[in-house]
Amino acid sequence: MKSINRRNFLRAGLAAAAATAAYGCAPRGNAAPASGNKSVMGLAVPAMDRVRVGFIGVGQRGSGSVKHFCHIDGVEIKAICDTHKEVLDRSVNLVAEKGLPRPDAYGKGDYAYRDMLERDDIDIVVISTPWRWHAPMAVETMQSGKHALVEVPVATTVEECWQLVDTAERTQKNCMMLENVCYGRDELMVLNMVRQGLFGELLHGEAAYIHELRWQMKEMEHKTGSWRTEWHAKRNANLYPTHGLGPVAQYLNINRGDRFDYMNSMSSPALGRAAYAGREFPADHQRNELNYIAGDINTSLIKTKKGRTIMVQHDTTTPRPYSRHNLIQGTNGVFAGFPSRIALEEGGRKSFHEWDRDMDHWYGKYDHPLWKRMGREAVANGGHGGMDFLMFWRLVYCLRNGEPLDQDVYDAAAWSVVTPLSEMSVSDRGNSVDFPDFTRGRWRTAEPLGIVS
Numbered sequence: 001m002k003s004i005n006r007r008n009f010l011r012a013g014l015a016a017a018a019a020t021a022a023y024g025c026a027p028r029g030n031a032a033p034a035s036g037n038k039s040v041m042g043l044a045v046p047a048m049d050r051v052r053v054g055f056i057g058v059g060q061r062g063s064g065s066v067k068h069f070c071h072i073d074g075v076e077i078k079a080i081c082d083t084h085k086e087v088l089d090r091s092v093n094l095v096a097e098k099g100l101p102r103p104d105a106y107g108k109g110d111y112a113y114r115d116m117l118e119r120d121d122i123d124i125v126v127i128s129t130p131w132r133w134h135a136p137m138a139v140e141t142m143q144s145g146k147h148a149l150v151e152v153p154v155a156t157t158v159e160e161c162w163q164l165v166d167t168a169e170r171t172q173k174n175c176m177m178l179e180n181v182c183y184g185r186d187e188l189m190v191l192n193m194v195r196q197g198l199f200g201e202l203l204h205g206e207a208a209y210i211h212e213l214r215w216q217m218k219e220m221e222h223k224t225g226s227w228r229t230e231w232h233a234k235r236n237a238n239l240y241p242t243h244g245l246g247p248v249a250q251y252l253n254i255n256r257g258d259r260f261d262y263m264n265s266m267s268s269p270a271l272g273r274a275a276y277a278g279r280e281f282p283a284d285h286q287r288n289e290l291n292y293i294a295g296d297i298n299t300s301l302i303k304t305k306k307g308r309t310i311m312v313q314h315d316t317t318t319p320r321p322y323s324r325h326n327l328i329q330g331t332n333g334v335f336a337g338f339p340s341r342i343a344l345e346e347g348g349r350k351s352f353h354e355w356d357r358d359m360d361h362w363y364g365k366y367d368h369p370l371w372k373r374m375g376r377e378a379v380a381n382g383g384h385g386g387m388d389f390l391m392f393w394r395l396v397y398c399l400r401n402g403e404p405l406d407q408d409v410y411d412a413a414a415w416s417v418v419t420p421l422s423e424m425s426v427s428d429r430g431n432s433v434d435f436p437d438f439t440r441g442r443w444r445t446a447e448p449l450g451i452v453s
Contacts, residue, residue: 037169040408041442045147045174047402054079054122054146056113056137058091060223061151062128065178066091068389069126070098071381072396078122081106081113084222113137117144124149124399126178130227135160138175142167147174149395152242153416154409158436161413165438168409176395176405177412179246180384181324183391185375186359187247188368190328190335194251195451196366198347199330202252206327206336207244208313210320214276217287229273229287232294236267237423238314239294242415244324245312246407251328255410256446258306260435263418265425267295272317300422302435305443312418370394370452394452406449413438 053069055062058080069075077095080103082088088107096102106112117125117140124147127137135155138148154177155161168175181187193199216225231239252258273292281287296317302310313325326337333344333352341355342348342362350356367375374393378386398405414435421433439446 037166038172039440039442040168040172040174041410041439041446042404043172043174043408044402044404045172045399048074048123048399050074050076051396051399052076052078052121052123054081054116054119054125055091056081056116056125056127057129057133057151058082059084059087059128062126063087063091063094064383064388065126065128065392066094068381068383068392069396070095070100071389072393074400075396076101077103079104079106079116079119081116083107083110083112087222114140117141117146120145122146124174127151131156131231135164138164139167142171142173142175145171145173147176147399149174149176149178150412151178153177153240153419154412155416156419158417158420161417161438162436165409165413174405175409175412176407177242177416178391179242179407179415180387180391181243182246182250182407183370183378183387183394184247184385185363185367185371185387186337186340187326187387188371189363189366190326191247191250191449192366192368192451193335193362194328194330195448198332198344198366199328199334200332202328202330203308204327204329205248205252205308205310206312206325207241207248207310208315208323208325209240209243210313210315210323210325212319212322213316214273217273217276218280230290232270232273232292232317233290234293235419235423236270236293236295236298236426237419238265238298238300238312239419240314240316241300241312241418241422244326245310245415245418246411247326248310248328249411249415250449252304252308252310253448254304255414255439255443256448257443258304258308259437259439259443260414261303261305262432262434263300263302263421263425264430264432265298265300265422266430267299267426268297270295272296276317295426298422298426300418300425302418303432368451410438410443 051074058066080091085107088105092103092105106116125141127150134150138150141148164175217229219225270292277287298314300312323338328335332346335342340359341357343352343355345352374390378390381389383389425433
């Protein structure tokens with residue numbers, strides 16, 4: 001892409017905002033593609049000799065991403081943008097300290113990222129900002145001729161999900177949600193097991209994000225809690241579905257032979273956040289002024305077109321151990337996570353009435369080829385046990401070899417739309433809400449995600 005005229009670029013941004021408003025008036029279900037749009041299912045862009053990267057947001061999450069890209073061959077970090085000067089300078093200096101060319105810094109105001117997007121020497125943009133910025137920034141990134149890599153969730157409304165799909169199709173640019181858990185060792189192993197038929201015909205999955213995060217309420221000016229806490233006063237929903245759901249959706253070939261059909265969602269009372277605020281903050285503190293409406297525990301049930309079921313839970317409030325569930329049940333047995341364990345009717349080492357918890361045995365037989373090749377380096381570079389580094393390494397590998405990315409905009413939309421749909425269902429006594437078909441029917445013929453060699 002050649003240089004962009006700033007006036008035209010800003011005009012495009014305003015047009016995108018107008019489109020979002022229009023979608024808000026007429027949410028779509030199984031809509032036909034806009035005139036001239038082409039699917040990005042299986043999109044493979046020309047192989048890149050070097051992958052030139054820009055970053056928007058380098059706080060707690062984004063700074064780790066910068067670090068990982070510093071250790072991947074074939075990458076050039078061109079520019080970094082953040083409104084917080086301290087974290088911006090820290091990431092810029094980190095790149096220079098690694099002996100790499102010093103990236104340009106952008107940080108003058110909330111829309112400084114638009115100046116960065118005008119550059120013609122950036123191929124991909126990694127977006128690690130508060131949730132409300134994810135979809136608008138991703139849309140503008142694709143409109144500027146760059147691929148958008150967005151932290152979870154990719155969007156917060158049904159309308160934003162459609163806007164991302166439409167923009168990706170119109171621009172033929174990748175919009176990948178950075179669901180790092182899909183690259184965890186156990187999740188990759190289970191995907192390999194599923195593809196080899198170990199569990200038989202798949203019936204049911206369970207996914208969760210159970211992670212006590214009340215302590216983030218003490219982050220007031222910066223860091224995740226400074227903006228994430230307020231979502232508990234905005235929506236009664238599953239606020240963060242994708243860490244557990246992404247891997248299970250891949251096991252079940254969602255958008256690639258099956259798709260989410262409808263969902264029922266219910267929330268428990270919202271008690272924990274208010275109680276914590278009352279205990280940890282002065283009575284007149286702003287945390288005690290919020291009306292926390294998000295149920296402490298949200299449970300949603302998804303039915304797929306093939307009749308399979310998925311339970312999805314969210315709980316960042318109650319005192320309990322961390323879990324993503326990561327359960328997949330088939331006609332021949334089950335894998336369940338936290339702790340990892342297996343029970344099989346045929347092919348197991350024990351009766352299916354008893355859990356087999358010796359994962360070393362199963363790693364030896366079913367470790368994913370990607371983990372076999374890069375697992376040691378991934379662990380050494382860190383990031384949630386190596387999954388963060390492996391995700392970025394794989395992404396760069398695909399771009400440099402002209403291969404489709406492992407996840408696309410349809411996955412990003414389907415996994416993220418659980419939040420607004422769960423909000424709709426909760427407000428309607430848990431009655432079912434239909435999922436949009438973001439693939440516009442192409443899920444029926446799309447190839448499942450393969451096992452890379």
